[in-house]
Amino acid sequence: MNDNINNKNFLFFALNASKKLGNEIAKKLNKKLEEFVVTKFADGEVLVKPNCSVRNKEIYVIESTSKPVNDNLIELLIAIDALKRSSAKKINVIMPYFGYARQDCKTKGREPITSKLVANLLTTAGVDRLVTIDIHSPQMVGFFDIPIDDLKSIDEISLWIFNYIKSKYNTSFPKICIVSPDNGGLIRARKIANKFQLLNASVAVIDKRRPSPNISEIEYILGDVKDKICFIVDDMIDTGGTIVNAATAIKEKGALEVSLIATHPVFSDPATARINKLIDENIIKNIVVSNSIELKDNKVKNLKIISLADFIASIIKTSVSEQSISNLYIERAKKFNSLLIEYVNKTKKG
Numbered sequence: 001m002n003d004n005i006n007n008k009n010f011l012f013f014a015l016n017a018s019k020k021l022g023n024e025i026a027k028k029l030n031k032k033l034e035e036f037v038v039t040k041f042a043d044g045e046v047l048v049k050p051n052c053s054v055r056n057k058e059i060y061v062i063e064s065t066s067k068p069v070n071d072n073l074i075e076l077l078i079a080i081d082a083l084k085r086s087s088a089k090k091i092n093v094i095m096p097y098f099g100y101a102r103q104d105c106k107t108k109g110r111e112p113i114t115s116k117l118v119a120n121l122l123t124t125a126g127v128d129r130l131v132t133i134d135i136h137s138p139q140m141v142g143f144f145d146i147p148i149d150d151l152k153s154i155d156e157i158s159l160w161i162f163n164y165i166k167s168k169y170n171t172s173f174p175k176i177c178i179v180s181p182d183n184g185g186l187i188r189a190r191k192i193a194n195k196f197q198l199l200n201a202s203v204a205v206i207d208k209r210r211p212s213p214n215i216s217e218i219e220y221i222l223g224d225v226k227d228k229i230c231f232i233v234d235d236m237i238d239t240g241g242t243i244v245n246a247a248t249a250i251k252e253k254g255a256l257e258v259s260l261i262a263t264h265p266v267f268s269d270p271a272t273a274r275i276n277k278l279i280d281e282n283i284i285k286n287i288v289v290s291n292s293i294e295l296k297d298n299k300v301k302n303l304k305i306i307s308l309a310d311f312i313a314s315i316i317k318t319s320v321s322e323q324s325i326s327n328l329y330i331e332r333a334k335k336f337n338s339l340l341i342e343y344v345n346k347t348k349k350g
């Protein structure tokens with residue numbers, strides 16, 4: 001890929017919710033991180049203004065609409081409006097975490113479809129292209145009539161699993177199982193398991209019911225988890241109910257070891273207490289999340305964080321140099337495969 005992108009006419013901004021990740025990405029791009037000046041009025045209104053001229057420039061702006069969801073969303077919308085009215089050439093918005101993505105359909109009468117509303121707001125504000133990561137329901141891309149790339153963190157997650165296995169098992173292969181804590185995550189679980197075909201990874205899925213928002217109940221488990229090293233993979237951990245119930249259930253079914261992996265650490269109460277209890281009771285071994293959401297005051301014990309900075313920086317490079325994102329995925333898959341083959345060959349030899 002063309003690494004020499006700094007002669008290109010683009011600027012990279014981070015808004016308040018994604019400053020830390022923005023900084024990491026800027027370093028990888030070898031680019032100055034531009035900022036918005038955010039002024040708060042006494043009544044709570046905000047004024048958001050880029051700190052430099054954006055005239056005729058291609059813009060990348062990063063902001064997760066995580067907690068406080070509404071404040072971060074409105075800050076982003078106003079920033080986009082400011083960029084548009086300052087004659088930016090193209091506005092690319094990167095939302096590592098897209099808040100409101102779970103309200104993507106009517107489950108009962110008189111409910112809104114807020115993800116569609118947010119899609120309309122972003123488009124009306126002036127976004128030209130949107131980049132998201134592991135958006136809750138992939139069909140949501142159809143809510144937009146602008147280009148949207150919903151990136152998958154499957155490679156990052158698989159690499160974490162691989163490094164973990166490699167560090168623990170160097171004389172024999174473990175029996176591994178990728179578990180989806182609900183039907184919605186089954187495709188993701190299967191894709192990850194496919195990456196570990198050489199190790200005969202299996203898949204299990206939990207039939208979860210949601211009697212009301214944030215309450216989850218388990219009906220049954222499909223797949224064999226007994227005596228296996230299990231990795232439960234979800235798009236997000238909000239209150240922790242889903243993933244904690246899943247971990248407890250598969251441990252009861254005889255899983256040898258359980259790790260929890262999720263892209264978005266929403267971590268609303270009582271997630272921290274629930275996860276820490278599982279750690280204290282030795283039900284889970286690892287808890288792994290990405291840095292799509294900045295954790296200001298994390299109290300989850302021994303939390304492992306996968307950085308998305310490299311991945312997002314490569315996506316920006318690819319797009320600035322007008323190259324194909326699909327090719328980037330192919331290159332990453334090839335790299336992963338050769339690591340796995342090398343490990344399998346070494347371990348076979350003993």
Ligand code: R5P
Pocket residue numbers: 102181182184185214216234235236237238239240241242243
């Ligand atoms: C639901 O379908 C999502 O994929 C997550 O499983 C869910 O939003 C997590 O929420 P909680 O942690 O509150 O159970």
